[in-house]
Amino acid sequence: MWRNCVRLARRGLGRGAVLRPDPTVSRCGVSKDYALPNSSWSQGMMDLYSRFLEMCKDGTWKRIPSYSNSVDHIPGKAFWGVHSKYQPQLWQTINMDTEGVGFEYAMFLNPSEKRMVCLFQPGPYLEGPSGFAHGGSTATIIDSTIGSCATFVAGRVMTANLSINYRNPIPLGSVVLVDSKVDQVEGRKVFLSCHVRSIDGQTLHAEATALFIRLDSTKSLQQQMSCQ
Numbered sequence: 001m002w003r004n005c006v007r008l009a010r011r012g013l014g015r016g017a018v019l020r021p022d023p024t025v026s027r028c029g030v031s032k033d034y035a036l037p038n039s040s041w042s043q044g045m046m047d048l049y050s051r052f053l054e055m056c057k058d059g060t061w062k063r064i065p066s067y068s069n070s071v072d073h074i075p076g077k078a079f080w081g082v083h084s085k086y087q088p089q090l091w092q093t094i095n096m097d098t099e100g101v102g103f104e105y106a107m108f109l110n111p112s113e114k115r116m117v118c119l120f121q122p123g124p125y126l127e128g129p130s131g132f133a134h135g136g137s138t139a140t141i142i143d144s145t146i147g148s149c150a151t152f153v154a155g156r157v158m159t160a161n162l163s164i165n166y167r168n169p170i171p172l173g174s175v176v177l178v179d180s181k182v183d184q185v186e187g188r189k190v191f192l193s194c195h196v197r198s199i200d201g202q203t204l205h206a207e208a209t210a211l212f213i214r215l216d217s218t219k220s221l222q223q224q225m226s227c228q
């Protein structure tokens with residue numbers, strides 16, 4: 001909002017002027033795709049990213065952009081925009097304006113396999129044990145990847161259960177592949193699983209299972225979340 005105001009001011013609009021939204025600016029800030037290469041990405045991250053981009057060419061995989069103001073870019077049934085106050089600013093959690101310090105990532109969807117992968121390079125702000133990623137940051141990237149996969153098949157979902165086994169710590173600055181897939185859909189329940197591996201596939205860092213519940217369309221998100 002503050003950045004919107006600054007922009008309007010820069011466009012020379014004073015008090016009383018009719019304010020038309022700048023299409024490049026959302027309610028929540030300037031639209032920016034955070035899941036694009038930047039100078040903090042290691043060669044390993046770049047190589048993996050290029051490999052997935054290559055696999056996008058025949059349509060098997062799709063790159064998922066990441067804006068902090070909307071999740072409506074996830075293909076499929078996703079649509080969150082109706083709940084204005086609670087419109088998810090999901091990626092605010094993981095998108096940081098300083099490159100390289102937090103979550104550097106890119107997601108790719110394989111629609112026919114109902115599979116979402118995330119290339120993830122954790123930065124120094126995510127430190128838990130000295131030199132390694134905090135388990136909570138690993139949980140966040142797993143939840144975000146699995147959640148995006150669940151969103152693709154079921155639309156508006158929330159995590160009901162997330163179970164993670166941490167097998168090997170993730171060194172800060174390394175690159176791992178978070179690989180998630182839908183195992184089963186039963187009514188409103190979406191069961192998924194996920195593996196986090198080093199890019200050479202030799203190290204299993206974590207494995208997870210999750211249950212996501214599609215939100216009841218007859219209830220508002222506010223009712224469902226018991227707030228207001």
Ligand SMILES: CCCCC/C=C\C/C=C\C/C=C\C/C=C\CCCC(=O)SCCNC(=O)CCNC(=O)[C@H](O)C(C)(C)COP(=O)(O)OP(=O)(O)OC[C@H]1O[C@@H](n2cnc3c(N)ncnc32)[C@H](O)[C@@H]1OP(=O)(O)O
Pocket residue numbers: 071074080086087088089090143144145146147148151156157158159160161188189211213214215216224225
């Ligand atoms: C401010 C809004 C921001 C929301 C952001 C969320 C998503 C972002 C948007 C798009 C997604 C894009 C990408 C996704 C990326 C990341 C996702 C992050 C998601 C989160 O970070 S999200 C925060 C943590 N998450 C919670 O804060 C949930 C708190 N919770 C609840 O809000 C309710 O609990 C809810 C809605 C889950 C269910 O409530 P409900 O009323 O709709 O459904 P109900 O309780 O009737 O359950 C129906 C059937 O599921 C079974 N069931 C339910 N829970 C179970 C469990 N834990 N274990 C085993 N079975 C379970 C029941 O037993 C019944 O089964 P049956 O039908 O067989 O009887």
